[in-house]
Amino acid sequence: MKIAVIGYGGMGTFHTECLKQYAKTGSEPLTLAGIYDIDASREKAAEANGLYAYRSADELLSDKSVGAVIIATPNDVHAEYVKAAAEAGKHVVSEKPIGLSLRQAEEMYGYAEKAGIVFEVHQNRRWDDDFLTVKNIYDHAGYIGDVYRLESRVMGGNGIPGDWRKKAAHGGGMMLDWGVHLIDQMLQMVKSSVSSLYCEYSYIYGEEVEDGCRLSVKFENGVEYFVTVSTDCFRPLPRWQVYGTEGTATVAGWDLSGGMTRAIVRHDDNIAGIRAGNGFTRTMAPRIGDTVEEKVLPVVHAEPFAFYKNFAAACAGKEPAAIKKEEVLRVFRLMEAAARSAKENIVIKEKI
Numbered sequence: 001m002k003i004a005v006i007g008y009g010g011m012g013t014f015h016t017e018c019l020k021q022y023a024k025t026g027s028e029p030l031t032l033a034g035i036y037d038i039d040a041s042r043e044k045a046a047e048a049n050g051l052y053a054y055r056s057a058d059e060l061l062s063d064k065s066v067g068a069v070i071i072a073t074p075n076d077v078h079a080e081y082v083k084a085a086a087e088a089g090k091h092v093v094s095e096k097p098i099g100l101s102l103r104q105a106e107e108m109y110g111y112a113e114k115a116g117i118v119f120e121v122h123q124n125r126r127w128d129d130d131f132l133t134v135k136n137i138y139d140h141a142g143y144i145g146d147v148y149r150l151e152s153r154v155m156g157g158n159g160i161p162g163d164w165r166k167k168a169a170h171g172g173g174m175m176l177d178w179g180v181h182l183i184d185q186m187l188q189m190v191k192s193s194v195s196s197l198y199c200e201y202s203y204i205y206g207e208e209v210e211d212g213c214r215l216s217v218k219f220e221n222g223v224e225y226f227v228t229v230s231t232d233c234f235r236p237l238p239r240w241q242v243y244g245t246e247g248t249a250t251v252a253g254w255d256l257s258g259g260m261t262r263a264i265v266r267h268d269d270n271i272a273g274i275r276a277g278n279g280f281t282r283t284m285a286p287r288i289g290d291t292v293e294e295k296v297l298p299v300v301h302a303e304p305f306a307f308y309k310n311f312a313a314a315c316a317g318k319e320p321a322a323i324k325k326e327e328v329l330r331v332f333r334l335m336e337a338a339a340r341s342a343k344e345n346i347v348i349k350e351k352i
């Protein structure tokens, strides 16, 4: 099947590079047909990279040889292209977030269902090795016991990049940008209903949209989950900190550095106190070596090109699509509850 990319910016370029690599693997075939971008300078960049640049979206969508389209435009432009591509009978991948609201997301699935096409949102971070490694720890109590609290964070120091990401009308803001990934990962990991949440947005850079967010979620199974997205931090904290009944795991970053500390004795009755600052403490003294043990992370690597492979197989009717409508809508329900919490400074007690 031939596939084309609409929007040849940062992510559109990433897709084309991945698709070129994927084509070399010889698995479920997807051939890159070309790109369309509204900006002529991006057309030239595509041609310089050896890609065919369609002169209009109509030219692309009326190309009968194209079976599928990836939409990698700013967030406010996903819906119109999903509708047009579905009506043209193409299978569609929309970049995340699917759209600007739960209502729009539902409408977009409506176009896809009416046209009978495969429609997926690119929640690619389900295949991030750091996430899969944490999920492995969460799923197997043998590593650090039963996990009862997780901290998932991404901390940049570049402010909000580019132009459209700073504007509400284009679907800017860090909740729709990164929150959507971290919340999707959270709901893939914790198989329980959300019972309550609280969220705060930050506006350090004075933009009209949030440049960061801090979300805390309680699940019915007792798990607490904290999501942090920031763009104002020059000394980031670890990507993941995971607390279990028998230990703690740290996945420091996408490089999978970190480790697990397991408690051999949960309560150390012979704690040697330490001087700390202008005082003395037993409570905060570091653990002595023989009461804990250090373990390497049980690293999990994703299958290369898993998203594209599954999408191609789904279009061929061989596999169900990995990213499901109900999952995408649930992420949106949660994001909208978080936005309400941030706006009104309230805890939302809703089953999600």
Ligand SMILES: NC(=O)c1ccc[n+]([C@@H]2O[C@H](COP(=O)([O-])OP(=O)(O)OC[C@H]3O[C@@H](n4cnc5c(N)ncnc54)[C@H](O)[C@@H]3O)[C@@H](O)[C@H]2O)c1
Pocket: 006, 007, 008, 009, 010, 011, 012, 036, 037, 038, 039, 042, 071, 072, 073, 074, 075, 077, 095, 096, 097, 122, 123, 124, 162, 177
């Ligand atoms: N899944 C991921 O890992 C990931 C990472 C980054 C971005 N994204 C998503 O990808 C999308 C694009 O983000 P980006 O960082 O590439 O932005 P970008 O600004 O780098 O690129 C967007 C491109 O779309 C083009 N464009 C704008 N309006 C258009 C229109 N009407 N028709 C055709 N082209 C149009 C622009 O000219 C630009 O080249 C966003 O939805 C973003 O959330 C996803």
